[in-house]
Amino acid sequence: MDEARISRHGSRARLWLAGGWLLIALLAAIFAPLVAPQDPLAQDLMLERLPPFWLGGAEPGYWLGTDSLGRDLLSRLIFGARIAFIVAFAAAFAACLVGSTLGLIAGYFGGWADRIISRIVDVWMAFPPVLFAILLVAVLGTGLSSVIIAIAVIDWTRFCRVIRAETMGQSRMDYVENARIAGYGRIGIMLREVLPNVVPSIVALLSLEMGIAVIVEAILSFVNLSISTDDPTWGGIIAEGRLSIHQAWWVLVFPLVTLILTVLSFSQFGEGLRARFDPVLR
Amino acid sequence: MNAPAKPCLDIRNLSAVLPNGLRVLRSVSLAVEPGEVRALVGESGAGKTMIGKAVLGVLPPSVRIVEGNMLLEGEDLGRLAPKARRTLIGARTALIPQDPLTALNPSRRIGPQMTDRLVRILGWSGEKADARIRQLLDEVQIRDPERVLKCYPHELSGGMRQRVLIAAAFAAEPRLIVADEPTTALDVTVQKQILRLIAQLQREHGTAILFVTHDLGVVAKISQKVSVLYAGKVVEEADTAALFAAPQHPYTLALMAATPRYTDPFASLKPVDDKVLAGLAAEIAAADQAWRRPHG
Amino acid sequence: MVEPLFSVRGLKVALPDMTRKPLIGRAPLAEILKGLDFDLPRGSVTGIVGESGSGKSTLGRALVRLLEPSAGNVMFDGRDITHLPEAELRPLRRNLQMIFQDPMSSLNPRRTIFSIIAAPLKQNGLGDNLKARVAEALQRVGLPQSFAGRYRHEVSGGQRQRVGIARALALSPKFVLADEIVSGLDVSTQAQILTLLEKLAAEMGLTVAFISHDLSVIRRLCRQVIVMREGAIVEASATDTLFEHPRQAYTRDLLAAIPLPEIDDAWLLPAPKAPA
Numbered sequence: 001m002d003e004a005r006i007s008r009h010g011s012r013a014r015l016w017l018a019g020g021w022l023l024i025a026l027l028a029a030i031f032a033p034l035v036a037p038q039d040p041l042a043q044d045l046m047l048e049r050l051p052p053f054w055l056g057g058a059e060p061g062y063w064l065g066t067d068s069l070g071r072d073l074l075s076r077l078i079f080g081a082r083i084a085f086i087v088a089f090a091a092a093f094a095a096c097l098v099g100s101t102l103g104l105i106a107g108y109f110g111g112w113a114d115r116i117i118s119r120i121v122d123v124w125m126a127f128p129p130v131l132f133a134i135l136l137v138a139v140l141g142t143g144l145s146s147v148i149i150a151i152a153v154i155d156w157t158r159f160c161r162v163i164r165a166e167t168m169g170q171s172r173m174d175y176v177e178n179a180r181i182a183g184y185g186r187i188g189i190m191l192r193e194v195l196p197n198v199v200p201s202i203v204a205l206l207s208l209e210m211g212i213a214v215i216v217e218a219i220l221s222f223v224n225l226s227i228s229t230d231d232p233t234w235g236g237i238i239a240e241g242r243l244s245i246h247q248a249w250w251v252l253v254f255p256l257v258t259l260i261l262t263v264l265s266f267s268q269f270g271e272g273l274r275a276r277f278d279p280v281l282r
Numbered sequence: 283m284n285a286p287a288k289p290c291l292d293i294r295n296l297s298a299v300l301p302n303g304l305r306v307l308r309s310v311s312l313a314v315e316p317g318e319v320r321a322l323v324g325e326s327g328a329g330k331t332m333i334g335k336a337v338l339g340v341l342p343p344s345v346r347i348v349e350g351n352m353l354l355e356g357e358d359l360g361r362l363a364p365k366a367r368r369t370l371i372g373a374r375t376a377l378i379p380q381d382p383l384t385a386l387n388p389s390r391r392i393g394p395q396m397t398d399r400l401v402r403i404l405g406w407s408g409e410k411a412d413a414r415i416r417q418l419l420d421e422v423q424i425r426d427p428e429r430v431l432k433c434y435p436h437e438l439s440g441g442m443r444q445r446v447l448i449a450a451a452f453a454a455e456p457r458l459i460v461a462d463e464p465t466t467a468l469d470v471t472v473q474k475q476i477l478r479l480i481a482q483l484q485r486e487h488g489t490a491i492l493f494v495t496h497d498l499g500v501v502a503k504i505s506q507k508v509s510v511l512y513a514g515k516v517v518e519e520a521d522t523a524a525l526f527a528a529p530q531h532p533y534t535l536a537l538m539a540a541t542p543r544y545t546d547p548f549a550s551l552k553p554v555d556d557k558v559l560a561g562l563a564a565e566i567a568a569a570d571q572a573w574r575r576p577h578g
Numbered sequence: 579m580v581e582p583l584f585s586v587r588g589l590k591v592a593l594p595d596m597t598r599k600p601l602i603g604r605a606p607l608a609e610i611l612k613g614l615d616f617d618l619p620r621g622s623v624t625g626i627v628g629e630s631g632s633g634k635s636t637l638g639r640a641l642v643r644l645l646e647p648s649a650g651n652v653m654f655d656g657r658d659i660t661h662l663p664e665a666e667l668r669p670l671r672r673n674l675q676m677i678f679q680d681p682m683s684s685l686n687p688r689r690t691i692f693s694i695i696a697a698p699l700k701q702n703g704l705g706d707n708l709k710a711r712v713a714e715a716l717q718r719v720g721l722p723q724s725f726a727g728r729y730r731h732e733v734s735g736g737q738r739q740r741v742g743i744a745r746a747l748a749l750s751p752k753f754v755l756a757d758e759i760v761s762g763l764d765v766s767t768q769a770q771i772l773t774l775l776e777k778l779a780a781e782m783g784l785t786v787a788f789i790s791h792d793l794s795v796i797r798r799l800c801r802q803v804i805v806m807r808e809g810a811i812v813e814a815s816a817t818d819t820l821f822e823h824p825r826q827a828y829t830r831d832l833l834a835a836i837p838l839p840e841i842d843d844a845w846l847l848p849a850p851k852a853p854a
Contacts, residue, residue: 174684177644178745182698183671185664192697196688325764440630469629469791470835477837481846496764499837503845526841540769541839542794544821551798553773554766 015272018265025262029081037061038072040079040232045070049248067237067251068244076232077258083233084262087147087217088210094152095213096206099159104198106160107167108190118164121157129154133216137225144227147220151213158212159205166198200274207270211263218259234259288356289313290458290490291337296350297573298336298514306332306345308515308569314458314507317488319481321501321522323537324511330494332514334460337492339371355457372403376451378480380463382443386435393431396450404454411453418449421486422479441472445479452483459484461493465500477504498541502526510534513566532558581656582617583753583785584641588650589614591633591640610636612809613650618753623779623786625800625817627793627832633809634789638755641787642674643667655752672702673752677759681738685730691716692726695745702749715748719774736767740774747778754779757789772799793836797821805829 028035038061047070053063064073106117133150140146170176171194179189214234221227221235234255241252291314298307307329314320322330335341337352339359352359354374359367379385387395393415400411419427422445435443444464451459461480465473481504484491493505501508501522509519510531518531529535539552592607599605610633618624628634639645641652643659651660659670667674675698678684685694695712699705713723719740730738739759746754756775760768776799779786790796796803796817803820805812805828813826824830837845 174678174680175686178676178678178684179686179697180644181642181671181674181676182745183668183701184697185668193686197686325766471629471831474835474837478846478848482848497837498765498839502839502841503837523841526839537765538839540765542765542768542792542798543838543840544794544797544833544836545838547794547798550794551769551772553770 011272011275014268015276018268018272021261021265022269025081025258025265026085028078029085032078032082036072036075036078037063038075040071040075041230043069043071049244049251051248052250052254064254065248065250067240067248071232073237073251073254076237077234077255080232080234080237080255081258083144083227083231084214084217086144087151088213088266090148091151091155091213091216092206092209094148095155095209096159096202098152099156100163100198100202102156103160103163104167104190104195107164108171108194109186110168110171114164117160121160124154124157127154130216130219133220134223134225137220142225142227147217147227150220151216154216155209155212158209159202162201162205163198166201167194170194170197204270204274207273208267211266214259214263214266287316289353290316290318290355291492292351292353292356293333293337294351294353296333296336296347296352298332298341298345298347301344301346305570305573306514307336307347308513308566309350309573310511310514310516311350312509312516312519314490314492316457316490317484318507319484319491319493319505321493321495321505321508322511323495323498323501323508325496325537327513328511329514330496330511331462333511334377334462334492334494337371337458338375338377338460339367369403373454374457376454376456376459378444378447378451378459378461378464380466382440382447382467383435385447386443388435390434391431392433392435392438392446396431396446396453399450400454414453415449418453419446421452421483422446422449424449440468441476444468444472444476448476448479448483452487452489455487456489458490458492461491463495464493466496473500480504498538510537512562515566515569517562517565533562580619583620583655584616584618584787585653586617586641586650587615587653589637589640589647589652590649591636591645592648593636593645607648609648610809611640611647614811616804616811616814618785618787619802620785621783622801623776623784623788623799625796625803626787626789626806627791627796627803628806629791629832631808632806634806635757636809637806638676638757638787638789642676642753642755644676672698672749674755675746675749675751675753676755676757677739677742677746679758680762681735681742682730684742685738687730689729690726691728691730691733691741694730694741695726695748698745698749704749711748715744718747718778719744734767735763736770739763739767739771743771743775743778747782747784750782752785754784754786755789756786758791760795761791768795775799793821793832794838805832 047059047062047066048068050059050062050066051057052065058065062072064077066072102117106114132154136150136153137146140149176189176193179193184192217233218235218238221233222239224239227233237255238252238259241255245252293310293312296307296310297305299305310333312320322333324330332341332345336347341347354370357370359371362370386392396415397408397411400406400414401408416427419430424430424442424445430438430442430446438446464480465476468476477500480491495501505522507519508522508525509516510533511517512533518525518529518534525534529538536554536558539550540554541550543550589611590609590613591611592609594605595608596605614637626634626637636645640647643662647660651658654670655673659667692712695715696708699708699711704711712726716723716725721737721740721744725733725737733741742759760771763771772795778784788796788800800817802814802816804814805826807828812828813820813824820829821833824833
């Protein structure tokens with residue numbers, strides 16, 4: 001009982017901390033033009049490599065310092081959050097929709113449907129994901145939508161595998177037979193009885209996937225395959241920061257910290273949500 | 283010779299609570315004399331399994347013993363250092379579990395699983411342990427011990443697995459065996475064979491058994507003494523013969539009337555009267571109040 | 579005219595045997611039911627008893643057509659339902675109801691008790707007056723109306739089984755299969771559930787197949803009994819005949835193995851198999 005209470009406290013704290021960070025980042029992204037202290041693209045060579053506010057030589061209004069072209073780091077991070085969140089939501093939802101649907105079908109109907117879908121997943125997962133993404137973007141051309149499509153195309157298998165297993169477990173429950181006894185058809189049972197019981201897993205996975213999408217987008221920008229280099233992306237900023245690590249460490253460290261916090265928050269938020277709202281979890 | 287022998291197990295006034303303060307064992311007292319079978323009967327939530335776990339020292343960490351003593355052949359378990367307690371319990375007691383499948387490690391063969399305990403805890407040599415196990419397998423009427431020792435648990439039927447566990451329990455010559463619903467998962471015909479085996483080995487080895495069950499039928503057949511539990515409280519204790527001849531507590535009576543009997547279908551399967559349950563609730567509340575007063 | 583509700587001839591069911599499934603390819607079929615012949619008369623409770631592996635649950639599932647027989651035929655209410663496809667079965671489902679062994683698993687954790695009981699009503703064209711019908715079903719099984727809004731984890735084991743009964747009987751079905759419905763319950767709760775089912779079966783004139791491993795329970799509840807072993811019928815007769823004059827040795831063994839709650843010193847002696 002004690003452990004249960006502690007873990008419940010733990011899950012609540014985790015939910016609030018992760019949710020809080022995500023909310024701040026999301027609001028910043030939505031209201032970026034209002035919140036950002038500077039124009040993220042404005043270059044000023046007089047202001048290059050300003051340190052963050054607590055170090056000597058900092059300029060007011062440039063809280064986290066500037067990069068080698070004199071662009072305000074905080075503003076770039078805030079505008080970068082826009083792209084990160086657009087990619088996170090769009091790619092994760094697309095992957096979720098495809099993967100969960102196929103997983104539900106494979107897990108519930110079994111037989112041939114399962115065999116075909118499972119084989120496709122096996123083959124799909126044999127591709128190294130990052131190389132696959134680079135290849136896809138190379139074919140589709142760089143740009144926001146290519147990044148989103150690439151992530152969805154690669155990562156739907158994650159949903160498919162987990163949801164299939166979960167659905168198979170739920171389908172063995174007597175309530176599924178009970179619904180047949182009540183006169184429901186197969187698809188009705190799948191949607192009405194089974195789906196609500198796999199939703200918590202879908203939600204947790206969705207949140208996790210958003211974090212993964214943020215990382216993949218950062219990787220693609222890092223290798224310059226995301227969107228145009230002018231637009232600030234977290235991965236792009238990290239790539240630039242790497243070049244000036246000895247002169248201006250903050251250009252590398254702040255976007256990295258932002259990225260890690262965001263990805264961690266996505267995964268913790270999903271788990272926390274599941275623990276909190278699943279009446280069946282003991 | 284006429285001096286009264288020490289009970290094999292003597293539980294005095296044992297109370298245990300959950301972290302939320304709920305008492306799960308309510309001043310339980312019971313004794314198991316050497317070579318005797320005491321049944322512990324009750325419905326789910328009565329705390330019967332909890333008592334067995336307390337004796338074996340395997341209570342879940344959330345359950346805290348707040349009062350009382352447990353004496354194993356006169357030695358107070360509560361006063362021993364944890365290591366000494368484990369050694370004593372390991373040497374003198376054994377468990378026949380409810381579910382023979384989960385009690386065995388699925389990825390190891392039966393043979394080493396059975397000898398392990400004898401070698402590790404009792405420090406026997408491998409050959410001695412092996413010989414002992416074979417002897418016990420013979421006693422539980424396993425005809426081809428060679429094959430069984432080489433099997434993995436899932437390759438045996440439920441009845442066979444339970445035989446193996448009974449053999450393992452008796453192998454170390456424990457003074458006390460805790461049998462936790464050992465036949466609940468079995469078919470009736472297998473249950474009868476297993477009960478018969480337990481009774482026979484118990485007689486031959488003179489082992490005392492604390493037999494946890496929910497089935498009054500099993501109580502009647504296997505035990506000499508019985509304690510009836512409700513909500514962690516012993517509501518009645520008696521010689522088994524006396525209990526069935528003339529149950530005293532209304533709950534015992536109600537339980538007997540609820541137990542199905544094919545010989546008398548319409549006098550059995552009587553739902554428990556609400557008045558009995560109300561009486562029990564009052565009894566428990568009164569006991570708790572009396573208990574809280576000195577304990578703050 | 580006393581045509582039986584169920585008339586079963588030569589019923590065989592074969593299921594894939596997963597323990598013998600090869601690494602690649604299909605699992606071989608194992609014959610679970612090996613040709614059964616019996617009738618279930620209308621308006622009475624028939625007990626189906628057997629130990630694990632006897633095929634009694636498979637038989638039940640074949641009767642309500644959760645499984646499709648591999649041979650033989652099953653006549654229900656004058657109609658051959660042996661190989662009816664799911665879509666044609668659906669209109670018959672109303673009359674082929676089932677109460678499950680484990681109410682924890684048979685009630686959807688994410689639905690309220692109201693929704694659980696209402697589902698079969700809606701699905702079978704009884705969606706009008708839903709509130710009143712559910713209220714009546716709850717009342718019939720002795721549950722307070724306030725239970726309608728609860729979830730399965732918020733009620734006790736006995737109450738959950740009452741919900742299972744309410745759901746099955748809400749449709750006033752011609753046939754109800756009760757599969758080990760009390761084996762997970764405490765004796766006191768078991769007695770309550772059985773007396774409830776006994777009362778409702780009599781009041782509603784239900785035809786019930788009552789599957790159980792416990793002959794004592796069967797004797798109380800059933801008018802006739804089918805004893806099964808390893809997929810075949812060992813003995814089938816009227817309850818009193820079966821208990822007073824069991825013809826088969828296996829039936830006698832089953833009876834003798836039941837530990838009655840009474841002192842009998844001879845019971846545990848390694849004695850012959852004759853009943854005491």
